[in-house]
Amino acid sequence: MGDSEKPLGLAPVTAQGSEMKTGNIPLVSLDPIFDSQIAKTRPGQAHFGGTGPFGATCGECPFLGYWRQICNASGDLVRTTKSQGCEKYFKLTGRHGPALAPGTDACRYFERREPKT
Ligand code: SF4
Numbered sequence: 383m384g385d386s387e388k389p390l391g392l393a394p395v396t397a398q399g400s401e402m403k404t405g406n407i408p409l410v411s412l413d414p415i416f417d418s419q420i421a422k423t424r425p426g427q428a429h430f431g432g433t434g435p436f437g438a439t440c441g442e443c444p445f446l447g448y449w450r451q452i453c454n455a456s457g458d459l460v461r462t463t464k465s466q467g468c469e470k471y472f473k474l475t476g477r478h479g480p481a482l483a484p485g486t487d488a489c490r491y492f493e494r495r496e497p498k499t
Contacts, residue, residue: 384420391472416430418432419431419432419433419493421497422486422487423489424482424486425479425480425484426467426468426471426479426480426481426482427440427471427479427482427486427489427493428445428468428470428474428489428491429473429488429489429490430490431486431487431488431489432487432488433488433489433490434487434488434489434490434491434492435488435492436496438487438488438492439484439485439486439487440468440482440483440484440485440486440488440489440492441483441484441485441486442485442488442492442494442495443488443491443492443493443494443495444493444495444496445468445469445470445471445491445493446466446467446468446469446482446484447464447465447467447469448464448465448467448469448472449462449463449464449465450462450463450464450465450478458464460474464480465478465481466481467479467480467481467482468482
């Protein structure tokens with residue numbers, strides 16, 4: 383089979399132009415939009431970044447920042463601390479995620495923060 387007869391997009395090519403040995407698994411992206419969302423997603427987000435309204439950021443969402451309750455071994459509340467993580471992530475997973483930058487691209491659970499009156 384000559385080069386002109388090879389099927390397109392089925393085998394990844396290295397920077398030097400030779401085919402990589404990957405068996406039958408193609409390493410070609412089939413959905414560039416999904417790839418972009420994965421690239422925008424930060425640890426601790428409730429869903430993929432960039433799946434919210436166009437241009438919206440976590441800094442505009444009321445789920446960013448919440449009061450984290452600290453309990454002792456008996457389960458009694460001993461104090462609270464302000465978390466800079468996503469409250470929706472905590473509600474969905476039961477785990478506290480890391481702090482998110484306010485400029486992080488919003489996810490599908492984004493809600494517009496009510497303006498202060
Ligand atoms: S948009 Fe809101 S719900 Fe989604 S990750 Fe950011 S803070 Fe959390």
